[in-house]
Amino acid sequence: MAEGTGRRPKADLDSGVEDVTLSILEWLGEQGVDALIRVDAERMRDGEPAWTFAASGGPLDGGVRADGASVAECMGKALLRLREAGLAVTF
Template identity: 45%
Template sequence: MDVSRVMASLAEQGVTVLLKVAAERLRDATRPWTFVASGTPFRDDLLVRTDAVSLEACLEVCLPRLRELGLVIPD
């Protein structure tokens, strides 16, 4: 999966995406990666968010949810 292409596609659809890896959580071996998506396509200030052990794990949780909300996610 081309993550850069996915993020660009989301941005083109009005979604702001934040990807974060927290050093302190990485050291503690807890879920250091965070994915947060927000923006115009969502109503009622909805956020799609997860904390996970890897970037891939974040995407596995959040991308299906974004598809359910009607967004187009490239392969």
């Protein structure tokens, strides 16, 4: 994020994050973080962002949640939120 612009960084949808989602969840578990990703069929039918990532525990002070229309969007946002919470996930 650029200093002083007030803009939030954007999720990189071309990063391939959907290919390593299970590895990220496993790594989070090794850090003591409870984490999950789910798809909500009802929200998908309604045209709403159907994918949700949620994490809590371990080194996180509070919970982290991210929603997206695709796995890539959801996990891209999740990685940004985890980083903002002080947990940098490298993949």
